[in-house]
Amino acid sequence: MRLDRTRRRAPIAMVVAVVATVLSLVSAATTREGVALSIAFDLAIACVTTLSLPDLKSSHPVVSRAALTLLALDVAIFITFFLNSSTNFNLATGAAMSIVLLGLSFLTGASGQISLGNGAFMGVGAFAMAIWSNHHATTPIFLTLLIAVACGALVGLLLGLPATRLRGPYLAGMTLAFAVAFTFILSSFNSWTGGDSGLQLPTEATAPRWLDGFFHAGTSPLTTTTLYITDFSIIVAGVAFFFMANLFASRTGRAMRLIRDNDVAAELVGISLPRTRVAAFIVSSAYAALGGALLTLINNSVSPQTYSFALSVTILSLIVIGGIGTISGAVIGGIIYAFSTNAISWITTQTGLNPQGNFASQLNGIIFGGLLILTMLFAPLGIAGALRHLWSRIRSRT
Amino acid sequence: MITIDDLTVSFGAVQALRSVSFVAETAKITAVLGANGAGKTTLLRTISGLKEPRSGTIRMDERNLVHRRTEDIARLGIGHVPEGRGVIGEFTVEENLRLGAMMAKVNLQQGLSEQYEQFPVLGERRRQHAAKLSGGERQMLAMARALIAKPSVLLLDEPSLGLAPLVTAQLMHTIQSLCDTSDLTVILVEQNASSALRIAHHAVVLHVGKVVANDAASVVAADENLRQYYLGLVE
Amino acid sequence: MDPFLTSRIVTDVLGGLTNGVIYGMVALSLVLIWRSTGVLNFAQGAMPMFATYVGFALLSYHFGYWPCVVACIIAGLLIGGLTERLLVRRLYGKPEINPIVVMVGFLIVLEAVAAAIWSSFPRSLPSPFSSIDWQLAGKPIALSPFTVYEIATGLLVMTAVAVLFRFTKLGLQLRASAVAPEVSRLLGVRVGRLLTLGWMLSTVVGVITTVLVSSNFFTGLTPQVMDGIFAFGFIAAAIGGLESPVGAIIAGILLGIANQFVTDFVNQNAVIIIALALLIVSLMIRPSGVFTKRTERRV
Structure with a gap:
């Protein structure tokens, strides 16, 4: 039955694909959005076709995850072509942040522990990126990102090794101390980190030449660099999410979830608790570093003030509100981060608060802190959990 | 009843x-x-x-x-001596008994000496941590702790x-x-x-x-x- | 030994003692709550901070320093008790990250609300004692009337807590409900009330600490005044072992003195880095704390 339906769908898909290809050839000479539209359309068709092949889906979940990631990336990138520069910039920071959130979500989802220092781990990545680029300007971006990730993982190992051996709040407290210490660590290495003023990247990230035409701006208010950086960030986030989805589903991921739910039982079936916990913490630190490095790339600079304790707290709020322990929670948190500044200034103007006043400047903390408490008390799985609950209720009704 | x-x-x-x-x-x-x-x-x-x-x-x-x-x-x-005895190992024998006597309107010293008379071994070990007692002694302590409140x-x-x-x-x-x-x-x-x-x-x-x-x-x-x-x- | 070096060391020890007592008090208040309710209270700096702002709001009604301190303590009792009743009570028996997250949220809200009401600029409190160091043979000795006030108050508070826990009926019940809540209830101990009382007590220890810190002429009161101190307090508590009040106090005092040496012989920035390194090393060597006896894990 299922197979029949797919067979019937295949010719339709092919026709649509042909039409789309023709469209793209025609529109290639016209506008940038036209090209984007047709490519996005083609890709979407390909992904949907892949996803609807039942054989493939059941035998290779990795393939269907890849197709799903590609589809999401395709839609996201397509949208960026129609947004202005500042919205695109917000989206790019949101994508970088969602990577950090995903790391923290994984740590909690996998080991039941929590880190209050992921802002500092972001800073490790951000500064590693800037320092390396300033000394070796010719290294390809991908390699520099990987170096930043490695730095994050290394620091994670150093801190995680003692703390993850212990039950209880040791990891949380220790990462808090690290987050508080981080700005002092930066200023201890002034000659490397550029002191209070931070570091500038030697060159702006630009699209490789063969892709340049695709991002070319023409007269629109959207600059080529912004568009390229945004799409690049979204792609990096997509890859990061793809890896994480596979890790969640893998043997290691299952072992980690068992530890979270019942560590005594996990030990009985032969899972090494400390090793798995350390591994989860290293992954989360590495993801934070990747997000930080990406943020350096987006801002083209890095400043030590960004990586204060407040950032770590913001990260915690975002993932809790989005849905800690879930993958979609990281996406939701990233989107909230992208638009939170706008939303809060909107609230300020709507409520008629004095934007320079004490209250308006603290609105961020009051709202996020309050939401953090309320979410944990009344909906511990955040927005993602609430949506999932809603969805299962709708499905059970039909 | x-x-x-x-x-x-x-x-x-x-x-x-x-x-x-x-x-x-x-x-x-x-x-x-x-x-x-x-x-x-x-x-x-x-x-x-x-x-x-x-x-x-x-x-x-x-x-x-x-x-x-x-x-x-x-x-x-109602005095309840729970399964596994429930003596507090971190406390001394006497602290366990003092805790038992807490809410009863009895004279603490008199209650203590009554229990030590009833269970002499507890009197000998009054300053020891309850965790150090043997199984039988712990049971005595748990009983004494319940009884000191005159339930x-x-x-x-x-x-x-x-x-x-x-x-x-x-x-x-x-x-x-x-x-x-x-x-x-x-x-x-x-x-x-x-x-x-x-x-x-x-x-x-x-x-x-x-x-x-x-x-x-x-x-x-x-x-x-x-x-x-x-x-x-x-x- | 070189007399200059000797006097430098003495100065460092005396100077470090002041901070050490402060860290010890924060560590003590953390341990009190951890032992009784299994919550590491990340708002343990922010709750007293808020109470201190509330108490010193009386300054504008021409009250003096000491009436304000009393008001701070009363505010602390209220905040501690209400927090336990309204917030923490819902979290017992939940996964361990829930109380952590909620208390971090509470920390953010309290700091933001304090800054919204009283602004984030440092507010200087009328210090009852001079902060000018005494001189010995023409040289300052790192002790002033104010630091003596700090150290003496700190030691007094620690002694008072020790006496309460060791020698009173109330202390016995507090300890019992911390280690064996169910058995305590079977013996008629009103565990629920005692947990509230424990939070009130620990908040008051925090309030006294915050008053001492922010009465310091050089610090003043800000919404973030306890952030760094909380970090050191946690490090001390973790080094000493979260289960051991005495260990927490000793570790706090030693940490304060160590910090002073690092400030003097290395630099100010290195202080928290070295403290963090000390924590890492001590957790590697003695995971359950330097001053605790090894105990089996409770399942």
Whole structure:
């Protein structure tokens, strides 16, 4: 039955694909959005076709995850072509942040522990990126990102090794101390980190030449660099999410979830608790570093003030509100981060608060802190959990 | 006197006690017997308010105990010696006893010397941490801690668990003499049916949450069917 | 030994003692709450901070320093008790990250609300004692009337807590409900009330600490005044072992002195880095704390 339906769908898909290809050839000479539209359309068709092949889906979940990631990336990138520069910039920071959130979500989802220092781990990545680029300007971006990730993982190992051996709040407290210490660590290495003023990247990230035409701006208010950086960030986030989805589903991921739910039982079936916990913490630190490095790339600079304790707290709020322990929670948190500044200034103007006043400047903390408490008390799985609950209720009704 | 009427207790879908009714008379020992999982411990925890019953009543004299908080039930004069003894290992013997005497309106020094007289070994070790005591000594301490508050009802949960036969016999003797010399109502939960039946006046046999026998201890002890099927006592 | 070096070392020890007592008090208040309710209170700096702002709001009604301190303590009792009743009570028995997250949220809200009401600029409190160091043979000795006030108050508070826990009926019940809540209830101890009382007590220890810190002429009161101190307090508590009040106090005092040496011989920035390194090393060597006896894990 299922197979029949797919067979019937295949010719339709092919026709649509042909039409789309023709469209793209025609529109290639016209506008940038036209090209984007047709490519996005083609890709979407390909992904949907892949996803609807039942054989493939059941035998290779990795393939269907890849197709799903590609589809999401395709839609996201397509949208960026129609947004202005500042919205695109917000989206790019949101994508970088969602990577950090995903790391923290994984740590909690996998080991039941929590880190209050992921802002500092972001800073490790951000500064590693800037320092390396300033000394070796010719290294390809991908390699520099990987170096930043490695730095994050290394620091994670150093801190995680003692703390993850212990039950209880040791990891949380220790990462808090690290987050508080981080700005002092930066200023201890002034000659490397550029002191209070931070570091500038030697060159702006630009699209490789063969892709340049695709991002070319023409007269629109959207600059080529912004568009390229945004799409690049979204792609990096997509890859990061793809890896994480596979890790969640893998043997290691299952072992980690068992530890979270019942560590005594996990030990009985032969899972090494400390090793798995350390591994989860290293992954989360590495993801934070990747997000930080990406943020350096987006801002083209890095400043030590960004990586204060407040950032770590913001990260915690975002993932809790989005849905800690879930993958979609990281996406939701990233989107909230992208638009939170706008939303809060909107609230300020709507409520008629004095934007320079004490209250308006603290609105961020009051709202996020309050939401953090309320979410944990009344909906511990955040927005993602609430949506999932809603969805299962709708499905059970039909 | 404790009167239990139509008591039903459940954990989720599993019923631990089904419509249990019996009376524990004043100045008598009522043994509650049965195999593992028969609901004996649940019964005591429900009397003490650690577990909320689904339905039924528990009365002490004329007062209803259901829906009261554990600490209030304890203050009404019900001493509960929990399974595994529940002595606080981090505390010294004397601190454990002081804690027991806390809410009773008794003279602390007098109470302490009474208990040390009753259980001399505790007096010798009053400054030691309870964690250092042997199993029998811990049981003594747990009993003394409950008794120092001068309760009118004593709930004992498996006092003989893990004790050597000789120590068990001594313990049972202590319980018996307590009952003989005062108006104490004792509910004694035991898996070790033979030693409990030796001192009890009345016996209730539980099987998967249900009362299968409720009679004088001598009658229960003489019932061959009960002995064989529910109490695991074979000659 | 070189007399200059000797006097430098003496100065460092005396100077470090002041901070050490402060860290010790924060560590003590953390341990009190951890032992009784299994919550590491990340708002343990922010709650007293808020109470201190509330108490010193009386300054504008021409009250003096000491009436304000009393008001701070009363505010602390209220905040501690209400927090336990309204917030923390819902978290017992939940996964361990829930109380952490909620208390971090509470920390953010309290700091933001304090800054919204009283602004984030440092507010200087009328210090009852001079902060000018005494001189010995023409040289300052790192002790002033104010630091003596700090150290003496700190030691007094620690002694008071120790006496309360060791020698009073209330202390016995507090300890019992911390280690064996169910057994305590069976003995008629009103555990629920005692947990609230424990939070009130620990908040008051925090309030006294915050008052001492922010009465310091050089610090003043800000919404973030306790952030760094909280970090050091946690490090001390973790080094000493979260289960051990005495260990927490000793570790706090030693940490304060160590910090002073690092400030003097290395630099100010290195202080928290070295403290963090100390924590890492001590957790590697003695995971359950330097001053605790090894105990089996409770399942």
